[in-house]
Amino acid sequence: xxxPIETVSDFCATFHEAGGxxxxxxxxxxxxxxxxxxVSVTTGTxxxxxxxxxxxxxxxxxxxxxxxxxxxxxxxxxxxxxxxxFERADGSEIGRVMIMGIFKLEGDKIVExxxxxxxxxxxxxxxx
Amino acid sequence: xxxPIETVSDFCATFHEAGGxxxxxxxxxxxxxxxxxxVSVTTGTxxxxxxxxxxxxxxxxxxxxxxxxxxxxxxxxxxxxxxxxFERADGSEIGRVMIMGIFKLEGDKIVExxxxxxxxxxxxxxxx
Numbered sequence: 001x002x003x004p005i006e007t008v009s010d011f012c013a014t015f016h017e018a019g020g021x022x023x024x025x026x027x028x029x030x031x032x033x034x035x036x037x038x039v040s041v042t043t044g045t046x047x048x049x050x051x052x053x054x055x056x057x058x059x060x061x062x063x064x065x066x067x068x069x070x071x072x073x074x075x076x077x078x079x080x081x082x083x084x085x086f087e088r089a090d091g092s093e094i095g096r097v098m099i100m101g102i103f104k105l106e107g108d109k110i111v112e113x114x115x116x117x118x119x120x121x122x123x124x125x126x127x128x
Numbered sequence: 129x130x131x132p133i134e135t136v137s138d139f140c141a142t143f144h145e146a147g148g149x150x151x152x153x154x155x156x157x158x159x160x161x162x163x164x165x166x167v168s169v170t171t172g173t174x175x176x177x178x179x180x181x182x183x184x185x186x187x188x189x190x191x192x193x194x195x196x197x198x199x200x201x202x203x204x205x206x207x208x209x210x211x212x213x214f215e216r217a218d219g220s221e222i223g224r225v226m227i228m229g230i231f232k233l234e235g236d237k238i239v240e241x242x243x244x245x246x247x248x249x250x251x252x253x254x255x256x
Contacts, residue, residue, distance in 0.1 A: 037226060038246025070230060072200035072207050079200050079207035081230050081242075098165060100228035100244040102198060102209050114209075116228040116244040118166025 004105040005071055008078040011103075011110060012066040019056060019063055024048045027110045035114040039122075062089040069098075078103045084117075086125070095125025132233040133199055136206040139231075139238060140194040147184060147191055152176045155238045163242040167250075190217040197226075206231045212245075214253070223253025 002010070007027065014023045028034075030044045034051075042048045055061045067083040080101050086094040097117050104112035130138070135155065142151045156162075158172045162179075170176045183189045195211040208229050214222040225245050232240035 038248055070202045070205050070207060072202035072205070074198045074200035077198050077200070079198060079209065079228070081207065098242075098244070100207070100230065102228065114226075116226070116246070118244070119246055119248055120166055 002108055004073045004076055004078045004103070007105055007108050007110070008080065008103045009068065009071065012068055012080070012082065016063050016065045019052050019061070021049050021052060024052070027108075029106075029109050029111055032110055033112050033114075035112075036119075037114065037116045038119045059086075059094065060088050061086045061094060063087045076105045078105065095122070097121050097125075130236055132201045132204055132206045132231070135233055135236050135238070136208065136231045137196065137199065140196055140208070140210065144191050144193045147180050147189070149177050149180060152180070155236075157234075157237050157239055160238055161240050161242075163240075164247075165242065165244045166247045187214075187222065188216050189214045189222060191215045204233045206233065223250070225249050225253075 011023050011027050017023065024045055028045045028048055032044060032048070034042045034048050040051060042051050065085040065087065067085070068080060069083060070081040072079050082099045082101065083096055084099050085096040088094060099115050099117040101113060101115040103110050139151050139155045145151065152173055156173045156176060160172060160176070162170045162176050168179060170179050193213040193215065195213070196208060197211060198209040200207050210227045210229065211224055212227050213224040216222060227243050227245040229241060229243040231238050
């Protein structure tokens with residue numbers, strides 16, 4: 001069984017593949033609660049993938065590359081600081097934002113994922 | 129020498145005293161960089177206290193109570209999830225916001241503190 005830090009590291013390193021859909025299918029459960037504070041809340045794999053689909057349609061986000069800046073575990077909870085880089089399908093960058101996120105693990109599954117970031121920065125690059 | 133987690137725990141537990149000014153004086157250095165992502169950046173004790181003074185004047189924030197929800201260390205960096213509760217001088221609550229923050233320690237001093245939160249939530253309760 002991987003450690004919580006290993007699981008979250010794998011999830012984030014894999015997230016750039018196909019907009020994160022394979023990562024969500026592999027590590028989420030039907031009850032996983034994914035919160036972007038001030039922006040969105042989804043429950044389970046299907047709602048998460050529907051949100052990814054929506055962001056691709058509305059903002060042209062095809063891929064997110066996650067650079068891990070800091071990671072530490074408090075038991076089954078893993079706290080991260082990251083640089084998330086949002087790209088179009090042609091590989092050009094839409095924008096990048098510093099984020100902190102906390103993941104709660106049960107076994108090797110992610111059952112909670114809550115991200116915090118400057119939502120106005122994301123709104124700005126979605127317009128520009 | 130306290131561990132990084134002990135220092136950050138003490139800093140946050142003490143922050144409600146006098147709007148955080150004594151905590152800033154005790155744990156910041158002249159070079160401490162305090163970032164509220166999307167909102168503010170200060171360097172050193174004097175700028176930090178000037179910002180606290182400004183928030184008291186502009187938003188009526190007299191005290192911030194910090195409830196620690198999760199804390200973990202990655203070497204000298206301490207990652208936290210918190211509930212910060214903002215109060216007026218009469219003890220009434222202005223608002224509360226979930227936050228993640230990362231602290232970098234050198235010895236028992238905080239040399240970096242970077243907080244992430246939904247800035248629109250804070251703007252809303254500052255108006256209401």
